[in-house]
Amino acid sequence: MKILIIEDNPADANLAKEYILDSDSENIDISVAEDLQQAVDLLNSRSFDVLLTDLNLPDASGDETFKTISRIAPALPIVILSGNDDEEKASALVAEGAQDYLIKADFNANTIRRALRYAIERKSLVMSLEEKNFALAQAQEKLIYAAKLESTGQIAAGVAHEVKNPLAVIQLGLESLMAFNEKNPDRDETEAKILGRIQTALDRATGIINELLDFSSDTAFEWEYGNINQTIERAISLIAPQLEKSDIAFETFFTKKLPLIRMDRLKIEQSVINLMINASHALETVADKKIQIKTDPVCDDTGEIVSVRITVEDSGPGIEPEDKPKIFDAFYTTKEPGKGTGLGMTVVQSIIKFHSGTIQLNESELGGLRVEMTLPVTYHEDLTN
Ligand SMILES: Nc1ncnc2c1ncn2[C@@H]1O[C@H](COP(=O)(O)OP(=O)(O)O)[C@@H](O)[C@H]1O
Numbered sequence: 241m242k243i244l245i246i247e248d249n250p251a252d253a254n255l256a257k258e259y260i261l262d263s264d265s266e267n268i269d270i271s272v273a274e275d276l277q278q279a280v281d282l283l284n285s286r287s288f289d290v291l292l293t294d295l296n297l298p299d300a301s302g303d304e305t306f307k308t309i310s311r312i313a314p315a316l317p318i319v320i321l322s323g324n325d326d327e328e329k330a331s332a333l334v335a336e337g338a339q340d341y342l343i344k345a346d347f348n349a350n351t352i353r354r355a356l357r358y359a360i361e362r363k364s365l366v367m368s369l370e371e372k373n374f375a376l377a378q379a380q381e382k383l384i385y386a387a388k389l390e391s392t393g394q395i396a397a398g399v400a401h402e403v404k405n406p407l408a409v410i411q412l413g414l415e416s417l418m419a420f421n422e423k424n425p426d427r428d429e430t431e432a433k434i435l436g437r438i439q440t441a442l443d444r445a446t447g448i449i450n451e452l453l454d455f456s457s458d459t460a461f462e463w464e465y466g467n468i469n470q471t472i473e474r475a476i477s478l479i480a481p482q483l484e485k486s487d488i489a490f491e492t493f494f495t496k497k498l499p500l501i502r503m504d505r506l507k508i509e510q511s512v513i514n515l516m517i518n519a520s521h522a523l524e525t526v527a528d529k530k531i532q533i534k535t536d537p538v539c540d541d542t543g544e545i546v547s548v549r550i551t552v553e554d555s556g557p558g559i560e561p562e563d564k565p566k567i568f569d570a571f572y573t574t575k576e577p578g579k580g581t582g583l584g585m586t587v588v589q590s591i592i593k594f595h596s597g598t599i600q601l602n603e604s605e606l607g608g609l610r611v612e613m614t615l616p617v618t619y620h621e622d623l624t625n
Pocket residue numbers: 514518519522554556557558559567572573574575579580581582583584585586608609
């Protein structure tokens with residue numbers, strides 16, 4: 241047990257020391273500081289298990305001593321040595337967090353040793369309680385966040401349902417107007433242009449509504465065993481025409497003969513498309529535009545394939561480490577309105593979670609972002625392709 245005594249009166253310090261050293265059971269190491277400054281120097285250079293301090297030091301009041309020590313060594317249990325005349329002050333400090341106080345006039349070997357031992361035990365209980373409270377507060381925060389997300393999802397789904405039908409009606413009306421205008425012998429070009437613009441805006445609105453519906457996971461999952469490479473190929477074929485226009489070099493590295501994955505094929509397809517759209521947006525600011533998609537198996541210690549990993553990475557600017565935790569937040573976007581809703585990554589994460597998979601963000605060797613997703617293998621079967 242390492243003990244620090246702060247006491248300017250050498251006689252008192254020696255007496256305390258003697259009483260403590262009387263105990264034979266323990267390995268005891270006592271240091272004495274004559275004032276607060278010396279104590280601070282010692283505390284900064286070494287660790288102690290418990291502190292015994294006089295209330296009236298040459299360079300500080302009891303209050304100052306207590307506050308200074310608590311600040312630089314918050315986990316150190318403090319026992320106050322008080323004279324008869326300042327017992328009140330000593331007990332006030334106990335209320336503030338000191339572990340105990342001993343009155344000099346009536347302390348002895350027994351009381352002092354017991355006080356020190358109890359002080360250490362109580363303080364460690366207090367510290368572990370504080371740690372647990374902290375963990376509890378964090379867990380609570382996560383729950384509140386989850387509940388918020390849940391209610392945002394429900395509101396989003398409600399609104400999306402309400403808006404989806406009128407949008408469909410507008411779409412039908414627009415189509416008949418377009419057909420009407422096309423058949424019209426004195427066809428009006430301005431009208432055709434306006435109708436075209438309405439169609440573009442309508443596509444955007446419908447896109448956002450569909451994203452909101454996906455976000456709320458309101459649409460049921462359709463489970464089937466599927467080939468992950470084929471699923472990604474399909475996603476690529478849907479998005480590739482767009483990518484070719486923007487000069488992006490696109491590479492795939494598929495591991496063949498991966499086990500089948502139990503998945504909702506369309507949802508996984510949609511996740512890969514979301515990641516590729518994000519990558520293509522990120523590539524707008526760089527000259528060397530590359531996107532790579534890989535699939536490979538993840539094995540356990542025995543060499544058995546436990547999951548399949550899908551990696552999508554790009555040569556864009558990537559993301560700052562401090563922005564990483566925000567990427568999955570609903571409605572977090574750095575894009576201008578109309579281009580991003582901030583729901584893409586939230587949707588991808590929830591889809592992967594529904595598949596009991598994992599999703600991780602890392603730096604890509606290409607310079608940008610690397611998104612790694614794993615989907616668990618629940619059924620083994622070699623594929624022949
Ligand atoms: N490949 C990427 N490279 C750099 N930043 C990215 C990438 N993917 C996502 N981000 C960042 O994460 C944000 C959230 O993405 P997302 O949820 O898909 O919403 P949105 O694309 O609508 O903004 C983006 O606005 C962007 O700042």
